[in-house]
Amino acid sequence: MHSEAPAYGLWGLAFVNAAIFIFFAFSFFKPQTKRDWRSFSAFSAFLVALFAEMYGFPLTIYLLSGWLQSRYPEVNWFSHDAGHLLEELFGWQANPHFGPFHIASFVLIGGGFWLISSGWARLYRAQKNNLLATEGIYSYVRHPQYDGFILIMLGFLFQWPTVLTLAMFPVLTFMYVRLARNEEREALATFGEEYRAYMKRVPGFIPRWSKFSSTHHSNPPS
Template sequence: MADAAYGLWPLVVLNTLLFIAFAASFFHPKSKRDWRAMGAYSAFLVALFTEMYGIPLTVYLLGSWLGSRFPLLQDTHAGGHLWNDLTGWSGDPHLSPFHLVSYAAIGCGFWLIATAWKTLHAAAQRDELATTGAYAWVRHPQYDGFLLIMIGFLLQWPTIPTLLMFPVLLHVYARLARSEEREVAQRFGEQWTAYAADTPAFWPRRPRHPADRRTPRAPARR
């Protein structure tokens, strides 16, 4: 192989386990639904690191097709930074705009998972519905955190398998969210209905001030 950075299967295993353990320490999976969310994230990491350090399948597939037009697209470790190659970035790939944004997205993703878990855990201890912190902006901040991490890795090291997996994982998380909401709705009833009507599921929106959450006035009597 042209680059010794590939075929490093111990690094594939090490990085995969490291990021899975790191996410689990923030997410604290307990229920079957939690483990399914972790499983989807883990599958993404396996596909990612297999190409990053194992077999550069995407580079092989695209190299013969785009190689003449994009000479940097070759079976080397640097060739895996596809966005840099396709846009002509010639500097250090780890300092490209794509990488810098990816670092921010991954960091924000882990932060969101951690801070949302703290809010959720505190609410569970009081047997209350979590509606503060990140949950005031969006109903499923932890799933958003996982998606941010995946988007960060796609900006950093896109591959054909992970690009194909991402919309599938969006569907998986949407299904898990709907299942979770059905259970929470049964438990909290009207409180959940009011919260869900005012808070988006995945796309965050600035929470309204309590004074703006006015109930409609009754019609004036004649």
């Protein structure tokens, strides 16, 4: 049961958190082209919507309050902890910050930022030398940075699901897939058969398990 006072209307905290994560993503992604800025802006909008509900106005809780209160009358749904809806709905009784969905969110968010950073570093070095990025993380998937954005959004949905961010997630995912397809057309025009062969060898977004298996067997423990 949550007995603390309501923890919303904290717009300053919402702004600070959104700004920190947006700056953090900017430092990892380093947008340069118009396409980069479109993908980064869409991701930033997702973060603003998330933190506006997390600390400002709990729209999702208001919309679901009748159903939630009837099913879980012992919970103070306008406390901050109750905003971790998945922990509440699945009956996690301890501090939700240590719940399974919250921990999973940290793994997804951390993995997403790592993909964005690793992908950008490889891509920057390749572009600087007018080469095709095919090594490192690019040997597993062709679009690691878009994978990273998707994982971060998914991680925040595990941590603090809202109606608005749930609606935005598939739209933004579709947008990233379209941006990736546009990039591939440009890469085909630039690198031709080299990129076509790369497309046949490496999947777009979901790595092949055989790639991990072959890497493991080719690098046995000493």
